Amino acid sequence: MAVIEVTDLRKAYAGQTVLDGVSFSVEEGEIFGILGPNGTGKTTTVECVEGLRRPDSGTIRVLGLDVGKDARLVHEQIGVQLQQTQLPENLKVWEALDLYASFYARPRDWRELLEEWGLADKRNARFGKLSGGQKQRLFIALALVGNPKVAFLDELTTGLDPQARRTTWELIKRIRANGVTVVLVSHFMDEVEELCDRVAVLDRGTVVALDTPAGLVGGEHQMRFTAQADDLGDLAGLPGVTGVSRTGNRVVVTGRGDFATAVTAHLARHHVLVSDLRIDKRTLEDAFTALTGKSF
């Protein structure tokens, strides 16, 4: 079942188009990623879905409700991660949770959340005194205090060290394991690859690709080597090979599946000596660059 259905979302700021027909749907229980270069409309998209901004046109349904018409009912059932700057430095951890719990009709017991997210001993600490990782855990706890069916996490691990990022990834997996659908806006390829079931790649206000991380990467890889022979035989005709190019002695063969084994066996049969052999696997970053013309 789709918990979010976005159809042909359009929005302009002062005549400048930011969203130019964005459509996607998110299935129940998924971790759904939204990936894209800076300023491409990720936050605008997510905030329209959350009902915090109004699109110029298009429809958004969350849990079967029209966000434009039933914003209140939608807010009751979603959890939105706050940005750093939205909490006063001197607010205590328990006060923040108590305050946010009061916004919801059926909140979770925030004392449980403190335990679950490893903040029990920070209960009386002021927000400004928490470490980066502790702040992130508090943001997650605040996003979950309303007992939501869908949680929106925007750039959750920006600014964290590698260890804290990995810990946060485990926490995000735990949110999903508890039955909450997660929409994750991220800049990090490794994060998206590790966590997301499907990813929408946004570029200049449209979805340029929507697939699993493995599907986006595609099955195509490159084999590079130096060949000391003019005639390499029919490499292009081998199973799995999709392209062959040669510059002097340097040869690049592109292919899918186990094409490298076929190429190596073929070269051995033709007594071609090769050196400097390398096989490059395409990464999500390569796929992203190919789709958007931009690198991270």
Ligand SMILES: Nc1ncnc2c1ncn2[C@@H]1O[C@H](COP(=O)(O)OP(=O)(O)OP(=O)(O)O)[C@@H](O)[C@H]1O
């Ligand atoms: N309230 C606003 N008024 C005018 N322009 C805005 C407003 N909010 C966003 N923009 C512009 O719309 C474009 C998309 O912004 P948005 O924050 O949605 O992108 P993003 O993909 O989330 O970017 P980033 O990755 O940098 O956070 C940007 O050019 C931004 O400057």
